[in-house]
Protein backbone atom coordinates (compact mmCIF):
# COMPACT_ATOMS: atom_id res chain seq x y z
CA UNK A 1 0.00 0.00 0.00
CA UNK A 2 1.62 3.19 -1.20
CA UNK A 3 -0.66 5.76 0.38
CA UNK A 4 -2.07 6.67 3.76
CA UNK A 5 -4.78 4.14 4.68
CA UNK A 6 -8.31 5.35 4.02
CA UNK A 7 -10.95 4.90 6.74
CA UNK A 8 -14.61 4.78 5.72
CA UNK A 9 -16.97 4.63 8.73
CA UNK A 10 -20.24 2.87 7.93
CA UNK A 11 -23.24 4.87 9.08
CA UNK A 12 -25.18 1.60 9.33
CA UNK A 13 -24.02 1.56 12.97
CA UNK A 14 -24.87 5.24 13.54
CA UNK A 15 -28.02 6.61 15.16
CA UNK A 16 -30.24 7.24 12.12
CA UNK A 17 -32.31 9.79 14.05
CA UNK A 18 -29.17 11.92 14.49
CA UNK A 19 -27.47 11.22 11.17
CA UNK A 20 -26.17 14.76 10.61
CA UNK A 21 -24.50 14.84 14.04
CA UNK A 22 -23.13 11.34 13.56
CA UNK A 23 -21.44 12.35 10.30
CA UNK A 24 -20.20 15.52 11.96
CA UNK A 25 -18.54 13.32 14.62
CA UNK A 26 -16.25 11.81 11.95
CA UNK A 27 -15.58 15.08 10.11
CA UNK A 28 -12.50 16.06 12.11
CA UNK A 29 -11.45 19.53 13.09
CA UNK A 30 -11.12 22.57 10.84
CA UNK A 31 -8.39 21.87 8.31
CA UNK A 32 -8.72 18.10 8.50
CA UNK A 33 -6.78 16.18 11.11
CA UNK A 34 -6.47 12.53 12.00
CA UNK A 35 -10.00 12.30 13.38
CA UNK A 36 -11.47 13.08 9.95
CA UNK A 37 -12.81 10.09 8.03
CA UNK A 38 -11.74 9.72 4.42
CA UNK A 39 -15.07 8.48 3.05
CA UNK A 40 -18.54 8.03 4.57
CA UNK A 41 -19.71 4.47 3.81
CA UNK A 42 -23.45 4.32 3.11
CA UNK A 43 -25.03 0.85 3.12
CA UNK A 44 -28.09 0.69 0.89
CA UNK A 45 -30.09 -2.55 1.40
CA UNK A 46 -33.34 -3.43 -0.34
CA UNK A 47 -34.52 -6.47 1.63
CA UNK A 48 -34.20 -8.56 -1.57
CA UNK A 49 -30.50 -8.88 -2.36
CA UNK A 50 -29.94 -9.03 1.40
CA UNK A 51 -32.42 -9.78 4.21
CA UNK A 52 -32.37 -6.24 5.60
CA UNK A 53 -33.75 -2.85 4.69
CA UNK A 54 -31.88 0.38 5.34
CA UNK A 55 -31.96 3.62 3.40
CA UNK A 56 -32.03 4.87 -0.15
CA UNK A 57 -31.62 7.79 -2.49
CA UNK A 58 -33.42 10.53 -0.49
CA UNK A 59 -31.09 9.96 2.47
CA UNK A 60 -28.02 10.08 0.20
CA UNK A 61 -29.32 13.32 -1.33
CA UNK A 62 -29.70 14.81 2.15
CA UNK A 63 -26.28 13.56 3.25
CA UNK A 64 -24.73 15.17 0.18
CA UNK A 65 -25.97 18.55 1.46
CA UNK A 66 -24.96 17.84 5.07
CA UNK A 67 -21.28 16.96 4.61
CA UNK A 68 -18.36 17.61 2.29
CA UNK A 69 -16.90 14.15 2.98
CA UNK A 70 -16.93 11.82 -0.05
CA UNK A 71 -19.92 9.45 0.01
CA UNK A 72 -19.09 5.80 -0.63
CA UNK A 73 -22.40 4.13 -1.49
CA UNK A 74 -22.47 0.35 -1.15
CA UNK A 75 -25.55 -0.89 -2.97
CA UNK A 76 -26.75 -4.25 -1.67
CA UNK A 77 -29.73 -4.28 -4.01
CA UNK A 78 -31.23 -6.23 -6.87
CA UNK A 79 -31.12 -4.64 -10.32
CA UNK A 80 -28.27 -2.20 -9.68
CA UNK A 81 -28.14 -1.68 -13.47
CA UNK A 82 -31.35 0.30 -13.03
CA UNK A 83 -30.80 2.09 -9.72
CA UNK A 84 -27.09 2.80 -9.28
CA UNK A 85 -26.89 5.79 -11.62
CA UNK A 86 -29.24 7.76 -9.36
CA UNK A 87 -26.64 7.58 -6.58
CA UNK A 88 -23.93 8.91 -8.91
CA UNK A 89 -26.25 11.71 -9.98
CA UNK A 90 -26.94 12.47 -6.30
CA UNK A 91 -23.25 13.25 -5.91
CA UNK A 92 -21.82 10.03 -4.47
CA UNK A 93 -18.06 9.90 -4.85
CA UNK A 94 -17.98 6.12 -5.30
CA UNK A 95 -20.89 3.83 -6.13
CA UNK A 96 -20.32 0.13 -5.48
CA UNK A 97 -22.55 -2.57 -6.93
CA UNK A 98 -22.42 -6.31 -6.31
CA UNK A 99 -21.09 -8.48 -9.11
CA UNK A 100 -23.62 -11.14 -8.01
CA UNK A 101 -26.49 -8.71 -8.74
CA UNK A 102 -25.39 -6.76 -11.81
CA UNK A 103 -26.64 -7.93 -15.23
CA UNK A 104 -24.06 -5.96 -17.26
CA UNK A 105 -21.34 -4.79 -14.86
CA UNK A 106 -19.10 -3.42 -17.64
CA UNK A 107 -21.84 -1.15 -19.02
CA UNK A 108 -22.77 -0.21 -15.47
CA UNK A 109 -19.21 0.92 -14.70
CA UNK A 110 -19.17 3.03 -17.86
CA UNK A 111 -22.49 4.63 -16.94
CA UNK A 112 -21.36 5.35 -13.37
CA UNK A 113 -18.20 7.04 -14.61
CA UNK A 114 -20.15 9.01 -17.22
CA UNK A 115 -22.40 10.23 -14.38
CA UNK A 116 -19.32 11.50 -12.53
CA UNK A 117 -18.74 8.80 -9.91
CA UNK A 118 -16.04 6.26 -9.33
CA UNK A 119 -17.28 2.76 -10.08
CA UNK A 120 -16.98 0.08 -7.41
CA UNK A 121 -17.49 -3.66 -7.68
CA UNK A 122 -18.13 -5.79 -4.61
CA UNK A 123 -17.70 -9.53 -4.13
CA UNK A 124 -19.38 -11.54 -1.37
CA UNK A 125 -17.10 -13.80 0.72
CA UNK A 126 -17.88 -16.87 -1.41
CA UNK A 127 -17.45 -15.18 -4.81
CA UNK A 128 -14.07 -15.89 -6.42
CA UNK A 129 -12.16 -12.93 -7.84
CA UNK A 130 -10.72 -14.95 -10.71
CA UNK A 131 -14.09 -15.12 -12.50
CA UNK A 132 -14.30 -11.32 -12.71
CA UNK A 133 -10.83 -10.05 -13.57
CA UNK A 134 -11.81 -8.77 -17.04
CA UNK A 135 -14.76 -6.91 -15.54
CA UNK A 136 -12.55 -5.34 -12.87
CA UNK A 137 -10.51 -3.57 -15.57
CA UNK A 138 -13.48 -1.23 -15.93
CA UNK A 139 -13.72 -0.42 -12.21
CA UNK A 140 -12.02 2.02 -9.83
CA UNK A 141 -12.74 0.23 -6.54
CA UNK A 142 -12.92 -3.41 -5.47
CA UNK A 143 -14.93 -3.94 -2.29
CA UNK A 144 -14.05 -7.29 -0.74
CA UNK A 145 -16.77 -8.34 1.69
CA UNK A 146 -15.33 -9.85 4.84
CA UNK A 147 -18.78 -10.76 6.22
CA UNK A 148 -21.96 -11.90 4.49
CA UNK A 149 -23.61 -8.64 3.43
CA UNK A 150 -26.73 -7.59 5.30
CA UNK A 151 -25.80 -6.59 8.83
CA UNK A 152 -23.24 -4.67 10.83
CA UNK A 153 -21.48 -6.08 13.87
CA UNK A 154 -20.58 -9.51 12.41
CA UNK A 155 -17.25 -11.32 12.82
CA UNK A 156 -14.48 -10.88 10.26
CA UNK A 157 -13.96 -13.85 7.87
CA UNK A 158 -10.15 -14.22 7.53
CA UNK A 159 -10.41 -16.50 4.45
CA UNK A 160 -11.15 -13.46 2.28
CA UNK A 161 -7.62 -12.13 2.85
CA UNK A 162 -6.41 -14.40 0.06
CA UNK A 163 -8.63 -12.44 -2.33
CA UNK A 164 -7.15 -9.19 -1.01
CA UNK A 165 -3.61 -10.53 -1.63
CA UNK A 166 -4.53 -11.49 -5.19
CA UNK A 167 -6.04 -8.06 -5.86
CA UNK A 168 -3.01 -6.31 -4.31
CA UNK A 169 -0.65 -8.30 -6.55
CA UNK A 170 -2.66 -7.43 -9.65
CA UNK A 171 -2.66 -3.75 -8.73
CA UNK A 172 1.03 -3.64 -7.82
CA UNK A 173 2.02 -5.34 -11.07
CA UNK A 174 -0.08 -2.89 -13.08
CA UNK A 175 -2.65 -5.41 -14.33
CA UNK A 176 -5.46 -3.60 -12.51
CA UNK A 177 -5.86 -0.04 -11.26
CA UNK A 178 -8.08 -0.29 -8.21
CA UNK A 179 -8.57 0.95 -4.69
CA UNK A 180 -8.81 -2.25 -2.64
CA UNK A 181 -11.49 -1.82 0.02
CA UNK A 182 -12.59 -4.25 2.71
CA UNK A 183 -15.93 -4.30 4.49
CA UNK A 184 -17.14 -6.25 7.50
CA UNK A 185 -15.82 -6.96 10.99
CA UNK A 186 -12.97 -4.46 10.77
CA UNK A 187 -11.84 -3.33 14.22
CA UNK A 188 -8.62 -2.70 16.17
CA UNK A 189 -7.89 -6.45 16.20
CA UNK A 190 -8.60 -7.30 12.56
CA UNK A 191 -7.43 -4.19 10.74
CA UNK A 192 -3.75 -5.16 10.94
CA UNK A 193 -4.20 -8.44 9.04
CA UNK A 194 -6.21 -6.63 6.40
CA UNK A 195 -3.55 -3.93 6.08
CA UNK A 196 -0.78 -6.52 5.82
CA UNK A 197 -2.72 -8.26 3.04
CA UNK A 198 -2.79 -4.99 1.08
CA UNK A 199 -6.09 -3.20 1.72
CA UNK A 200 -6.18 0.52 0.83
CA UNK A 201 -9.56 1.47 2.32
CA UNK A 202 -11.13 0.05 5.48
CA UNK A 203 -14.87 0.21 6.18
CA UNK A 204 -15.70 0.14 9.89
CA UNK A 205 -19.19 0.46 11.31
CA UNK A 206 -19.50 -0.82 14.86
CA UNK A 207 -15.80 -0.15 15.61
CA UNK A 208 -16.36 3.55 14.90
CA UNK A 209 -19.93 4.21 15.99
CA UNK A 210 -19.75 1.82 18.94
CA UNK A 211 -16.80 3.82 20.30
CA UNK A 212 -17.24 6.61 22.80
CA UNK A 213 -15.53 9.06 20.43
CA UNK A 214 -16.03 8.08 16.76
CA UNK A 215 -13.42 10.59 15.56
CA UNK A 216 -10.77 9.15 17.86
CA UNK A 217 -11.70 5.65 16.67
CA UNK A 218 -11.09 6.76 13.07
CA UNK A 219 -7.65 8.09 14.00
CA UNK A 220 -6.73 4.96 15.97
CA UNK A 221 -7.81 2.59 13.18
CA UNK A 222 -5.84 4.55 10.56
CA UNK A 223 -2.80 4.54 12.80
CA UNK A 224 -2.94 0.75 13.29
CA UNK A 225 -3.42 0.14 9.56
CA UNK A 226 -0.48 2.41 8.68
CA UNK A 227 1.84 0.65 11.14
CA UNK A 228 0.86 -2.81 9.89
CA UNK A 229 1.26 -1.86 6.23
CA UNK A 230 4.92 -0.94 6.67
Ligand SMILES: O=C(CO)[C@@H](O)[C@H](O)COP(=O)(O)O
Pocket residue numbers: 010012013041043074076147148149150151152153154183184185186203204205206207
Ligand atom coordinates in the same frame (compact mmCIF):
# COMPACT_ATOMS: atom_id res chain seq x y z
O1 LIG B 1 -21.98 -3.68 4.15
C1 LIG B 1 -21.95 -3.93 5.33
C2 LIG B 1 -22.78 -5.04 5.90
O2 LIG B 1 -23.48 -5.64 4.89
C3 LIG B 1 -21.02 -3.18 6.18
O3 LIG B 1 -20.68 -1.93 5.62
C4 LIG B 1 -21.26 -3.10 7.65
O4 LIG B 1 -22.09 -2.06 8.00
C5 LIG B 1 -19.97 -2.95 8.38
O5 LIG B 1 -20.22 -2.97 9.75
P1 LIG B 1 -19.17 -3.59 10.78
O6 LIG B 1 -18.96 -5.03 10.38
O7 LIG B 1 -17.92 -2.79 10.62
O8 LIG B 1 -19.83 -3.41 12.09
Ligand SMILES: [Fe+2]
Pocket residue numbers: 010041042043074183203
Ligand atom coordinates in the same frame (compact mmCIF):
# COMPACT_ATOMS: atom_id res chain seq x y z
FE1 LIG C 1 -20.95 -1.90 3.41
